[in-house]
Amino acid sequence: MSFIKYPLPESVLQATEQRIQWVLDNFSRVCVSFSGGKDSTVMLHLTAQAARLQGKKISVLFIDWEAQFSCTIAHCEKLRALYADVVETFYWVALPLTTQNALTQYKPQWQCWEPGADWVRQPPPWAITHPGYFSFYQPGMSFESFVSHFAEWFSQRRPAAVLVGIRADESLNRFMAISSQRKQRFADDKPWTTSAPGGHAWYIYPLYDWKTADIWTWFAKSRQSYNPLYDLMYQAGVPLRYMRICEPFGPEQRQELWLYHVLEPERWAAMCQRVSGAHSGGGYAPKNRQARPPDMEKLCAVPARQHAGNHCRALPQQNRRLPALVSEKRHGRYSGHPACGHWHQRYPVLAAGLQSAAQ
Helix, strand or coil: CCCCCCCCCCCHHHHHHHHHHHHHHHCCEEEEEECCCHHHHHHHHHHHHHHHHHCCCEEEEEECCCCCCHHHHHHHHHHHHHCCCCEEEEEEECCCEEEECCCCCCCCEEEECCCCCCCCCCCCCCCECCCCCCCCCCCCCEHHHHHHHHHHHHHCCCCEEEECCCCCCCCHHHHHHHHCCCCCCCCCCCCCEEECCCCCEEEECCCCCCCHHHHHHHHHHHCCCCCCHHHHHHHCCCCHHHCCCCCCCCCCHHHHCHHHHHHCHHHHHHHHHHCCCHHHHHHHHHHHCCCCCCCCCCCEECCHHHHHHHHCCCCCCCCEECHHHHHHHHCCCCCCCCCCCCHHHHCHHHHHHHHHHHC
């Protein structure tokens, strides 16, 4: 099977705005799947702003994984308040869901918000915690099953759209999820749509043809808010392609568990008590990939959007450096990658700098 890329006459931003406009014109029920990451944040901004101009209402689905960064939770709360006038229902789901645990072979799955367990944090008061809220919900059901059933439940047996912020450029699996010719499309000229299980809802991928540089260029030019966790990741030397915000214990996400050591040590201690294999996984998992050590001469508090947006030369002039870190490098007291072992104890200067930035 071969795929051919057809260039569009408009930019990816213009094409996405047209797709969102088409969704709002053709569906009375629209829900944005939101994770707090950069892609879904762009999608929520664009969709909510378009709905506001038309005087329409949308809904938002956010799965709270319990073990998440405070920056992510604060960012989601901020956008929830920012678009309260256009969001009819913000489904902040804090129900027990089962997902993959790639940290240990003894317990290959873990359940967020497990009844009777000592939770890493408490859900916000507006979160959906009652198991009877969704008629389809089964205690401990998988994340994939929940999302699949949610689309049909949300549709109320009427045409509905669920916007998903995945991009074909991210991975082969996501590319095939969008481009597979086995999936039903809304129309031949809408390749960024697929039919959801149940036959009433449609998955819409308005950002499917964006690249990572497009995402950060949009943030740099629009000056819209994004998850500040990306700035902390950039300061810690995480490459842009590895910056992911989703469930924390998957095969890819476990690579960044060492960030919890530095940014939120108290939460990391709770996670080690809560999730089997988290302690050893945080120390050894980062060695499974060839992570580059951070360039200490360039390790400054320049937002991630500014780093990626340098290509467009339309960037904010911010340069909040961490001079103590550069001093550590120049005096030869820094060695190795911070992902190796409990480096928040071995490199307290870096840990203190990132913790203060997080606060």
